[in-house]
Amino acid sequence: MGVKMAFEIELTHLPSVRLAGLPHKGPYPTIGPIFQELAGLIPEPSWVEVEGAAMIGHDDPREVAPEELRSHACFLVGEGFAMFPPLEEIRYPAGNYAVMRVKGPYSLLPEAYRWLSEEWFPASGQRHRDLPAYEVYLNDPANTKPEDLLTEIRLPLKG
Template sequence: MTDRIEIRDIPERRLIGVPHKGPYDQISAAFARLDEILDRDTLRARAGAMVALFHDSPDEVPPAELRSFAAVEMDRGTATPEGAEEVILPAGPAAVLAHHGSYTELPAAYDRLFGEWLPGSGRRPAGQPYELYHNTPDEVAADRLVTDIHLPLEP
């Protein structure tokens, strides 16, 4: 299936999460730490979608030095729990690639977004990309995963 790319107006997002340093495909360890914090502070019911921020280009930074952030959306009325950090993603336009399938196929989706779509779009990035997960491998088979890759754009 060809993943669809569209420009959307994205609302501000408040994230609560933990940083990860190392290969992006190992960010699950940071999500496990975040799960422990959410369970410890009984915040799971208040947590929204899972989100992963990616700060570096894997084409430019060695895998051991890659920086990312494993997070969940959280309302402003919830205090940031001990051991977690808050990140606010600003509102604005974003290119959103709706990827259907395994996480192992995400690098090809990024190649399409950055290597094909962006150069021909006439748009410029306004921040780091992030992934919003509609489901997880605990919930569905790998071929049924839905992940939105967001690329914030200049207005």
């Protein structure tokens, strides 16, 4: 019998977010090289506008074949960041969000999303805004042990 995980959700109002991203198609766990490509595109002076890393998964992996999953590897950027091809600008509006913090290896994220969508959300009484959830990486896997990684999953809500 597997271990049942429980997560905590904070309902909060978040400011708008601007992201600079590169698209990826394939299993979500294979997006790592796209982050490396993204980092290699950012000119040195522009790094002052980079506020963190994020990933948007556009599809539900329970409904879409792994090789067809669409996602974006992104950096959260300030308004002073100049977009340039091949970067795609993505914006999330200010509003209410369900925020779940996950501590541990990224391999925990599929279970966190499952819990969020199948257990918490149906019982919450909340309504989902027509935007995919996105995850923000609060520390760097290059210098953080897997068990200490912190990821926020931010689910846009109506109202």
